[in-house]
Amino acid sequence: MSFESLGLHEALIKAVADSGYDTATEVQSRAIPVAIEGRDLMVSASTGSGKTASFILPALQRILAARGDNTKRREKGVVYGPRVLVLTPTRELAIQVAKAADTYGRHVQGLRVATVVGGVPYPAQIKALRGPLDILISTPGRLLDHLQTGKAVLDNVDVLVLDEADRMLDMGFIDDIQTIADHLPKERQTVMFSATFAGHVGRLAQNLLRDPQRIDVASHTDTHVNIEQRLHWADNSTHKNALLDHILTERTMEQALVFTSTQRDADWLADRLADMGHAVASLHGGHPQGRRNRVLQGLRNKQLRVLVATDVAARGIDVPSISHVINYGLPMKAEDYVHRIGRTGRAGRNGLAVTLAERMDTGMIRRIQQFTTQNIPVATVAGLEPKSPEPKMFAPRPEGKFGGKPFARPGDAGKRFGKPFAPRRDNAFAPRDSAPFERRDASQGAPRNAFDRAPAKPGARPATKPGFKPQRPRQGGFGR
Structure with a gap:
């Protein structure tokens, strides 16, 4: 399927052509039209299948539609925060997504993209968060730091993207993601990409998404x-x-x-x-x-x-x-x-x-x-x-x-x-x-x-080192 048939803005089609692509991959042809309609998505796609473009292009389309015919920025001096928020598990993936946003948005006048990740000094990130901003790509931990200090404004987010949600949950970010979602408007579009939607990922999707469209491209x-x-x-x-x-x-x-x-x-x-x-x-x-x-x-x-x-x-x-x-x-x-x-x-x-x-x-x-x-x-x-x-x-x-x-x-x-x-x-x-x-x-x-030490036999006195008195009765295992 060609990108022209997906309903994309001409500026985005031109940027895709400049990048050397003329035919959409399966995940792009199935996800982009649904995402442009504003529906929530649950997408499973293998690495290298072009999934980054399948959420960046609809996000850029949303930004262009919000601007309308007026290409000027929002009111000067007022912090609006981003329209699109993308959460990724690692810094490298965040940088890759930001590069894709710059590539596909090269013909979008005045597009502002910021990356907020750990391991980078705070002042430059705070400056980016306080200025005009369209797309924010971040790891959950660092964004939560900026939220707690009041530096990040997320009141005007239209689209939330969770890229590789299963990996973020494996890393223990489920509470951080839920806290970040609580700071976002309830009337928003949410898109989740994950290798699986079983277990904790499925429960998180149930909490964050509304009547999502399920797209399973690869396993x-x-x-x-x-x-x-x-x-x-x-x-x-x-x-x-x-x-x-x-x-x-x-x-x-x-x-x-x-x-x-x-x-x-x-x-x-x-x-x-x-x-x-x-x-x-x-x-x-x-x-x-x-x-x-x-x-x-x-x-x-x-x-x-x-x-x-x-x-x-x-x-x-x-x-x-x-x-x-x-x-x-x-x-x-x-x-x-x-x-x-x-x-x-x-x-x-x-x-x-x-x-x-x-x-x-x-x-x-x-x-x-x-x-x-x-x-x-x-x-x-x-x-x-x-x-x-x-x-x-x-x-x-x-x-x-x-x-x-x-x-x-x-x-x-x-x-x-x-x-x-x-x-x-x-x-x-x-x-x-x-x-x-x-x-x-x-x-x-x-x-x-936990299996290093066998449970003590009934009635047996627990072994202790000389000079050490146990603080509580031993019950086997870790002595809990």
Whole structure:
């Protein structure tokens, strides 16, 4: 479907044409007309499907319609705040959305776009919030700070967009989002983009949306036809490093995005590759925002050939020249694998996603294959074949209640190998940050496992250290 048939303003159609696009993607052709009508939306779309344009273009259309024939700004000296508010989980994604707003709004006279994220000094953000403003893109935590100090005015927001709502809720932003929504006018349009609308995301949608239109374009089980996936089994870390070095020296590699599980691994691996002569940098949530911006700009300008990053980069990086995604360290969650490999094969190009796994990663590989309902083809490199036998993997199965094959009998629920078991508890001690959750190093301190200590036998006296008197009776587990 062409953009001219979607009912867009001629200024927006011209900007889209200037960007080199003439045909709308599926999510754009289905979401834009409904969004222009002013209806609330619940949209599920895979990464790289053009979902950013599917909410930025209707938002710009709303701004043009509000101005009418008068292209002058609102009354001078009065703080009106933005007409459109976009909430994103990460700083990188916020910057990407702001870039899209500037690109598609290049022919909108006097368009004002501001970005409010963590890791950036407050004065410049306060100045942007007090001046004329059309679109505000922000992470929930920093916007809540400005709301509490009275610097942010949200009384005139016409459109609220929640981009990657599931990720924001995973990061613990549900209360922040609800608080921000309470400061917005009730008569507004709300658009939610999420990989899933189950659980907390569905309840949040029920609270914020009014009679929404549901659009499901893609799911995590879709086949990435333009992304070749490979799985290399490594005997140990030395073997894994040798496989990585071989992949990075291939002639077909234009730019590579290498994912690690921890911030420490990202810095260590970037230093190792730099010593080997690669143009490389690391990127993770521990870096200040200015450095992160410079690294991403260097990647776009092709000054960097390799970027080593944690999952903070899995969402929000849109660099078409990334030809290889390499999972050096596996993600914490199976769905993050889909977002990682979606960083390649963009803008109609072909990409390669390589996963380097050791035997201890077998469980996560199995969960990824169950989540995507697809096998990752196993490959080897001549001269670097693994000496250990390949771990036995099972065919992908539909996810059941506990993430695998559903129990055959109702009485078996809650049992494993015929014995009762308790489900794992969520990590209640993990700090909340504006960057996505990343796996913690052992040196950073890990919470004690609730299953480390068996419950005391009835009548047994709890063991105590000399000189320490227990403050309350011990009841097993953490001593609660």
